[in-house]
Amino acid sequence: EAEVAQSPRYKITEKSQAVAFWCDPISGHATLYWYRQILGQGPELLVQFQDESVVDDSQLPKDRFSAERLKGVDSTLKIQPAELGDSAMYLCASSPRSSYNEQFFGPGTRLTVL
Amino acid sequence: AQSVTQLDSQVPVFEEAPVELRCNYSSSVSVYLFWYVQYPNQGLQLLLKYLSGSTLVKGINGFEAEFNKSQTSFHLRKPSVHISDTAEYFCAVSVGFGNEKLTFGTGTRLTIIP
Numbered sequence: 001e002a003e004v005a006q007s008p009r010y011k012i013t014e015k016s017q018a019v020a021f022w023c024d025p026i027s028g029h030a031t032l033y034w035y036r037q038i039l040g041q042g043p044e045l046l047v048q049f050q051d052e053s054v055v056d057d058s059q060l061p062k063d064r065f066s067a068e069r070l071k072g073v074d075s076t077l078k079i080q081p082a083e084l085g086d087s088a089m090y091l092c093a094s095s096p097r098s099s100y101n102e103q104f105f106g107p108g109t110r111l112t113v114l
Numbered sequence: 115a116q117s118v119t120q121l122d123s124q125v126p127v128f129e130e131a132p133v134e135l136r137c138n139y140s141s142s143v144s145v146y147l148f149w150y151v152q153y154p155n156q157g158l159q160l161l162l163k164y165l166s167g168s169t170l171v172k173g174i175n176g177f178e179a180e181f182n183k184s185q186t187s188f189h190l191r192k193p194s195v196h197i198s199d200t201a202e203y204f205c206a207v208s209v210g211f212g213n214e215k216l217t218f219g220t221g222t223r224l225t226i227i228p
Contacts, residue, residue: 004157006157033215040220040221041220041221042118042204042206042218042219042220042221043158043204043216043218044218045215045216048215056215091157091158093157093158102148102160102163103160103216104160105150105157105158105159106157107155107156107157108155108156108157110155
């Protein structure tokens with residue numbers, strides 16, 4: 001069964017350092033999402049890609065966060081510099097073009113900023 | 115803008131007893147509704163979804179939910195729970211057709227008591 005892949009699964013870093021997360025969506029899925037899930041809360045959308053184009057990045061803190069999906073397949077989310085408040089689970093999801101909004105989630109990357 | 119309210123942050127239930135997890139939404143337009151389950155340190159898995167048609171929706175693992183437009187609710191139910199149902203459950207809503215973002219509730223932690 002096809003799955004969304006994410007790496008690393010866990011990342012510990014010190015504040016002011018740079019971190020990067022990688023996501024490989026299910027093959028053929030045109031839409032890719034990055035969510036941030038703070039402990040005890042529901043996921044919140046950071047950025048949405050349709051193929052290689054950004055559709056929605058209204059909640060992405062653009063002074064320190066960046067995301068790219070250069071060839072419309074896999075994607076990288078970067079934080080530079082990391083802050084203590086960035087500690088969270090970062091989830092990637094993907095969906096095909098006619099999915100009626102059903103999104104398939106990866107296992108997530110748990111980030112701890114010390 | 116749409117929003118989702120999950121009133122119960124934690125629900126303890128005895129094994130083999132029935133359970134209902136409550137979800138209310140707010141939106142000025144028609145919505146699509148979803149329930150996702152998250153096991154510890156894992157991504158989200160779709161339990162069921164309401165797009166249109168019958169208001170009673172059946173999902174995986176014996177769960178079902180009923181869409182009530184007049185009460186703007188989408189409560190999740192299971193007639194008999196098992197230890198393996200211990201997890202976090204998230205209700206989510208989207209308002210667009212095709213790859214619109216999901217807005218999640220804060221989640222309900224379901225704990226099954228042996």
